[in-house]
Amino acid sequence: MSIEAVDSVSVIVPEDEKPSVLKRLLYSSSLMRVVSPIAILLLWELLVRTHVLDARFVPAPSSVISSLVEMTASGEVFTHLASTIMRVVIGFSLGAFFGVALGLLLGLSSVLRTLIQPLLAAIYPIPKIALFPLVMIMFGIGETSKYVIVALAVFFQVFFSTLAGVVNIDKTYLDVASNFRASLWQSYRTVAFPGALPYIFTGLQLGLGMALITVVIAENFGTRYGVGFIVWRSYQVFEVADMFVGLILIAVLGYLAQLALLAIEKRVVPWKGSGG
């Protein structure tokens, strides 16, 4: 064993030679996780107050917080949040339902796959928000068009994930189902759907991201409510602190929705991590 090798593993420090306090704090990850965002916010505040950053474009954290407090106290935040959550929940549910259903259907039928998949694959690369004008022409500028555009954005993510999930199911499992004389419906229920579930949840996570992107943009049109509306209105009246409030609300909303989805996945797919 060479001296270099010994040196490279000498991170294990003997008991009597304790590392410096600074070093110990830097290595404490749970502490750093709290300290680093606070440090960044403080630095940000400092830079705005010393006019290094232009407060017109990057408002100080303190003014964002006071905007947030103000909007919360007036109840405005909750009205906007409720509108956005409603649109995401309805649109997401619609998109997810049709995505899973069509994904399962095409996954087990190569005939349907040949018929329908090329069409969907052609539409897929179009950013769904580019279809929003068309959707508004068809469904009006009210709530329906917002549900539809969110549903469209979610649908494609969930559909392609579900399809991949079914196609990737080990053929043996389908052989077992057919050897045990499962009907078509029984094969869907006992093999295709549960087998594709891990992929379906990946699709739902991606779809959730798409739903939030889409809803925020769509809330620029034909509504006076929604987190997206806050962002667009503050853009028009140049209230950048309010805009940051909107951005924070979206971030928190997305984060919580993702946690909820993960919690559901843990309950529904308790066998995940088995690797097949």
Add this chain to the structure above:
Amino acid sequence: MALIDQVSAAARVPDAPGANPISKIEISGVSKTFRLKQDVIAALDRVDVSINRGEFVCIVGPSGCGKTTLLRILAGLEKPSSGEVRIKRETPHAPLNSMVFQESSVFPWMTVRDNVSYGLKLRKVPAAQIRETVDHFLKLTGLLPFSDAYPHQLSGGMKQRASVARAFANDPEILLMDEPFAALDEQNKILLQEELLRLWSETRKTVLFITHSIDEALVLSDRVFVMSQRPGRITADIRVTFPRPRGVLALKGTAEFGRLNREIWTLLKNEVVGA
């Protein structure tokens, strides 16, 4: 309904030795060809055999000789290109066959109990009856303490036990097994062979079992079919008359076992080298 059950149970009582054997599976002139792009590959070539009720038959043969294809035709997962297979039905409501697959085929998304119940649930057997049957086979395979576990929590041997239990619990006319123990280590293999013998002696199902291990074939079966290199034909039908119940290890030490082993090995070697 109860009456029919009793009658069919009586019909399943194994034949006494020496009684007229009833032909259970008739395979006549079965050939199978696959099309692979431009090539036509002959997998099976005019297979003719007859298997009696309650017989345990093993098929040995070089890899790629079409053993699995033959089994898949019997399982209804493939159609023969020519020839026909007749399986005698004795219990009208029983499924025709259940297959135990080579690789781990227990559903990872179902608990052990749900896996073993699978065939019965699909057939909408009353829940109480499913519970009773499944408990019985879980007990026989030592899986009862693991009935609520998911397959990823089990060892390879336990998974194959669940797969075997699933096939037996379905109570089919015939059982088809495609090298179910091939992936297991030697100790597990012997344990599962003994368990399979116990399960079989209790139910006396007609079993068709594929293996590449001559030892395994001799330990388990009443007859060993030797298959040729592709396109597969059955070139020898060897009777194995060791008394039952058999102990795997004791049996392997006997002179007769060694003689049969060499005999089959010679037949197989000619197939492999001669090709």
